[in-house]
Amino acid sequence: MVERSSMSQDEKKKKNGDDMKEVLDGLKAEIGKMQRQAFEKGLPVVIIFEGWDTYGMPEKVNRFIRAIDPRGYRLHFTNKPNEYEKDMPFIWPYFVRMPVKGSIAVFDRSWYFRLVDDYYDTEKRSEFEDRMNDARMLEEQHAAEGWVFVKLFLDLGKKELRRRVEKEEKKGVCNSDEVLEGDYADDYDDVQPIWKEVMQATSSQYAPWHIINDEDEDRVMEQVFRTVLDSVRPYLENRGVMPVCQKNGRKGKKSGLEGIDLNRSLDQKDYRKELEDLQDRLKGLQCILKEKERSVVLVFEGWDAAGKGGTIIRLTQELNPRGYRVAPIGAPNDWEKRHHYLWRFYKTMPRIGEMTIFDRSWYGRVLVERVEGFATSDQWCRAYSEINQMEKMMGKAGAITIKFWLEIDEATQLQRFQEREKDPDKQWKISEDDWRNRSRRADYLPAVEEMLERTDTEDAPWVIVPGNDKYYGRVAILKAVVERLEDELD
Amino acid sequence: MVERSSMSQDEKKKKNGDDMKEVLDGLKAEIGKMQRQAFEKGLPVVIIFEGWDTYGMPEKVNRFIRAIDPRGYRLHFTNKPNEYEKDMPFIWPYFVRMPVKGSIAVFDRSWYFRLVDDYYDTEKRSEFEDRMNDARMLEEQHAAEGWVFVKLFLDLGKKELRRRVEKEEKKGVCNSDEVLEGDYADDYDDVQPIWKEVMQATSSQYAPWHIINDEDEDRVMEQVFRTVLDSVRPYLENRGVMPVCQKNGRKGKKSGLEGIDLNRSLDQKDYRKELEDLQDRLKGLQCILKEKERSVVLVFEGWDAAGKGGTIIRLTQELNPRGYRVAPIGAPNDWEKRHHYLWRFYKTMPRIGEMTIFDRSWYGRVLVERVEGFATSDQWCRAYSEINQMEKMMGKAGAITIKFWLEIDEATQLQRFQEREKDPDKQWKISEDDWRNRSRRADYLPAVEEMLERTDTEDAPWVIVPGNDKYYGRVAILKAVVERLEDELD
Numbered sequence: 001m002v003e004r005s006s007m008s009q010d011e012k013k014k015k016n017g018d019d020m021k022e023v024l025d026g027l028k029a030e031i032g033k034m035q036r037q038a039f040e041k042g043l044p045v046v047i048i049f050e051g052w053d054t055y056g057m058p059e060k061v062n063r064f065i066r067a068i069d070p071r072g073y074r075l076h077f078t079n080k081p082n083e084y085e086k087d088m089p090f091i092w093p094y095f096v097r098m099p100v101k102g103s104i105a106v107f108d109r110s111w112y113f114r115l116v117d118d119y120y121d122t123e124k125r126s127e128f129e130d131r132m133n134d135a136r137m138l139e140e141q142h143a144a145e146g147w148v149f150v151k152l153f154l155d156l157g158k159k160e161l162r163r164r165v166e167k168e169e170k171k172g173v174c175n176s177d178e179v180l181e182g183d184y185a186d187d188y189d190d191v192q193p194i195w196k197e198v199m200q201a202t203s204s205q206y207a208p209w210h211i212i213n214d215e216d217e218d219r220v221m222e223q224v225f226r227t228v229l230d231s232v233r234p235y236l237e238n239r240g241v242m243p244v245c246q247k248n249g250r251k252g253k254k255s256g257l258e259g260i261d262l263n264r265s266l267d268q269k270d271y272r273k274e275l276e277d278l279q280d281r282l283k284g285l286q287c288i289l290k291e292k293e294r295s296v297v298l299v300f301e302g303w304d305a306a307g308k309g310g311t312i313i314r315l316t317q318e319l320n321p322r323g324y325r326v327a328p329i330g331a332p333n334d335w336e337k338r339h340h341y342l343w344r345f346y347k348t349m350p351r352i353g354e355m356t357i358f359d360r361s362w363y364g365r366v367l368v369e370r371v372e373g374f375a376t377s378d379q380w381c382r383a384y385s386e387i388n389q390m391e392k393m394m395g396k397a398g399a400i401t402i403k404f405w406l407e408i409d410e411a412t413q414l415q416r417f418q419e420r421e422k423d424p425d426k427q428w429k430i431s432e433d434d435w436r437n438r439s440r441r442a443d444y445l446p447a448v449e450e451m452l453e454r455t456d457t458e459d460a461p462w463v464i465v466p467g468n469d470k471y472y473g474r475v476a477i478l479k480a481v482v483e484r485l486e487d488e489l490d
Numbered sequence: 491m492v493e494r495s496s497m498s499q500d501e502k503k504k505k506n507g508d509d510m511k512e513v514l515d516g517l518k519a520e521i522g523k524m525q526r527q528a529f530e531k532g533l534p535v536v537i538i539f540e541g542w543d544t545y546g547m548p549e550k551v552n553r554f555i556r557a558i559d560p561r562g563y564r565l566h567f568t569n570k571p572n573e574y575e576k577d578m579p580f581i582w583p584y585f586v587r588m589p590v591k592g593s594i595a596v597f598d599r600s601w602y603f604r605l606v607d608d609y610y611d612t613e614k615r616s617e618f619e620d621r622m623n624d625a626r627m628l629e630e631q632h633a634a635e636g637w638v639f640v641k642l643f644l645d646l647g648k649k650e651l652r653r654r655v656e657k658e659e660k661k662g663v664c665n666s667d668e669v670l671e672g673d674y675a676d677d678y679d680d681v682q683p684i685w686k687e688v689m690q691a692t693s694s695q696y697a698p699w700h701i702i703n704d705e706d707e708d709r710v711m712e713q714v715f716r717t718v719l720d721s722v723r724p725y726l727e728n729r730g731v732m733p734v735c736q737k738n739g740r741k742g743k744k745s746g747l748e749g750i751d752l753n754r755s756l757d758q759k760d761y762r763k764e765l766e767d768l769q770d771r772l773k774g775l776q777c778i779l780k781e782k783e784r785s786v787v788l789v790f791e792g793w794d795a796a797g798k799g800g801t802i803i804r805l806t807q808e809l810n811p812r813g814y815r816v817a818p819i820g821a822p823n824d825w826e827k828r829h830h831y832l833w834r835f836y837k838t839m840p841r842i843g844e845m846t847i848f849d850r851s852w853y854g855r856v857l858v859e860r861v862e863g864f865a866t867s868d869q870w871c872r873a874y875s876e877i878n879q880m881e882k883m884m885g886k887a888g889a890i891t892i893k894f895w896l897e898i899d900e901a902t903q904l905q906r907f908q909e910r911e912k913d914p915d916k917q918w919k920i921s922e923d924d925w926r927n928r929s930r931r932a933d934y935l936p937a938v939e940e941m942l943e944r945t946d947t948e949d950a951p952w953v954i955v956p957g958n959d960k961y962y963g964r965v966a967i968l969k970a971v972v973e974r975l976e977d978e979l980d
Contacts (some may be wrong), residue, residue, distance in 0.1 A: 029915045032915070033915075036918055038847060058810045058811055058812060062806070062807075062809065065811055066803055066806060066807070069818075070802075070816035070817070070849070071818040071820070074810055075815070077811075077812045082573070083572070108811065108812060132761055311842075312560075313556055316550075316552070316556060317556070319552065320552070321598065322548060322565075322567045322598060323563055325565070326560035327560070328559075328560050328561040330561070333825075333827075359560070372720055373498075425519045425523075
């Protein structure tokens, strides 16, 4: 799957300087045109520069970006992760930097440089393999939604690399290059096999690697331009390769929704006592999160008026606001729509020491978006594994995830809707939409059940909570949070 | 202007616990209603918590935010600036965190904490005064555009503060509080005078300080809620105080536009030679920017087809793309429109070591927005000083700013428009709008002249460049950049 571009000696000789200038000018014009077409079509393009060309890379990246309109691209330079990024999953900084629809992201080194460099340093094999998986995941998830990947590897060869490094070092290195890493002139023999493995493992039909093997600067640029054009054009013409959802049969597992006893309740006195005790313990647990290098992700889903908001208010009552955040999720705004649907959730994930409480979540993809037809069947079919992957990655980065489904029956919901309509302070909480959704409960039910079955994982289990009695529901949720945290932080 | 709220002994005694709960519940409901009204009206609100209440602050902030809908606020906690923020002007992290229209930003400590804390540490008087100016500037600029400020100072008094700190420390401090600074129990006598000066100096009609002086938690919350309601309501009812533009007469200074010789030119041979030399020197200068702790802001304005794009391509030809960024500025998008008009420019300013090249800029406020009526006369009248303040602050943070006005005559512009229309590769560069703007040159001219006169400052001078001859214009600009940088970085 890895493609090599290299010219025959004859081809090389044929071109003298003037011819080459003409060729390059023509290609630049085509690249400019391609960019405008991609913009009009809303096609997002990711272009990665990697390779053995330590000192020549900035110049080549510069020649490339100067051929495109600055209105339509962002350049990203990969170096050591910052403090924030260190708290997050390996692929996180790149996921949140994927280009919006219609624009281009150019990576001057990318997640691949990071994973090769770290593996060469640490020799942690399983981390290395996990990260290659994460890279495949990033590309597959985006390719499936229409992102185009052009992965370029510029290889000068060991001898030429050494010659250039020596030449540059004689000239004296520019200060702004101090930060530059990855100058492996002497390490070529050790590192090249790692690159080879990575390229083999991460070349796919929809995101292949292209190795450019040439010593001449202009010819390298010619091949860069041609490769980009050849890679993007099929997608402009709707004949690009994209991953397709392959749905496995459901596990034998039941959602657990049916057997639930909705009538469990708690009297006010017990409720107050238990709540106070749980809030107190939770406060203490929040205190040690950072020390234990963990974070917390809580997801609240459930029927309208099931009590999500009221529970969140009790949950956060004694917490330090510096360490938690409530993220209420509605329909995505225009800017969010220009990204992968998981983008806004990745961006909101907690750092080490923090807690994010999602009032509705990414599960909208397989609930409202599925039922209302905002997502195609291929899209929501893929979502189960995309979501499981995200939650798993967060888990590896230290997140403790618990997901709550608040279940109430239709009679209780009706009663609460009517109460809201009567109370002038609560009228804003209820709208036409709520009544409409209520009438479609039968359509939502299979989606809820499939969600509970397909995304109940060890990393991020679902807890189904009977919510007809508010006191019981709140205490059950706080108890589940506190007990899980006590267990994990012990 | 600083307002003190404190209850009489009688009032205090009147209220027992149950009464208080009822009062607070009522106030919380009103706050919720106020938030919904502010959302509907698109009113942005900034609420600042400062004060002598080290351990009690998180709890009070938490009680406040739990009264409002999480969909409509963001909480910001001020601590030490991060590496990025250290590169930027003092007020920058707060400017970019101002709430969007219709939402609330709550600051758990703010720029005021930073400036008091730093001054107490360093005793740098002039820095301290500059920063108070920056704070006034931030508030005035935002108040003028409709932002509402509620600045709360919670003062327990020295004795009570000491008592609480001792009590908390006996309990053992929560780990998540390790980061907490500003516990001045022992420093009260030294620091309180600084706070007093700051509050006097930064209280204004549209952003007064409110001191809340009470030991009882519930009564503090009551006053917090009441102060917020009293501060925001006038703006909901369109009777809030806002700064108004007071325009000074123009300086005697001329724009310099009239005397310019548009026919200067350069032959191709000299152009090539000079360009190469200048590009080479610029490359070297980029190298030492970081070491010298400076950044570069280049602004390009000028008539359509004056040659901005072509100049930028030559300017960046030999630069390292890791250190520069071209920012092409068009009409603001919907998200940007929900912020202060300078917000998107603050966000794009370069860090130390970097260079940002603005292809059009914030000067749109006093050019296209003025002429086309997108900005009110009060708005563009204020813009001159708002812009001068921003550029001055950037200068203090290390930025070297040069602004270019590319001047061409109408005949040259016509010729270039026609060339663009003929060339299939350049047709996209020209639109109806360009022709329309061209026909309105006489309307734009006074705006251009007033801009050049009012914003030509020592920190950020305008350079007027004759652009009829492209070669001459490009070389003149590169020369101005190189010579200024050589001068500043020497």
